[in-house]
Amino acid sequence: MEKCLRKNPTILSKDKYFEKYSEFGTVKELGIDWNLYDIKNLQDCLKKIVGISDYKRILIKKSHDKIGRDILKVQCHQNFRMAILNEVPQQILKARKEVPTVLEEIPLTRFLPEKKKKSLAHLMAQQFNTTWKNDENLA
Incomplete structure (x- = not known):
């Protein structure tokens, strides 16, 4: 994949990225195939686990009482897809705490400060000359 991207160092559209990456695997698009959720408020109900970065999968199961x-x-x-018979999953829910059943979705757009916009315009002018704003591919 890196070799392919090195051959095409300037990709101007999102569709071209998807086209290139689909040659090597399935491409899932943010906002269409999956979403981002704000999980910061989960720290109130989940334990801090030492070495959590060594775990491969965090599983959230929903059921009814x-x-x-x-x-x-x-x-x-500790494993991605298979359960080892002697593996005991680590419970990370604090005692007498409940996980919120609804998480807030993170919006896919955000505000850019004016200083950042000017910096980006300068970079675009360096890369594509001053007429970059008229190019449909760079919209």
């Missing part, structure tokens, strides 16, 4: 309320179980697993 006898009354019909939603219950979420959060576990860490």
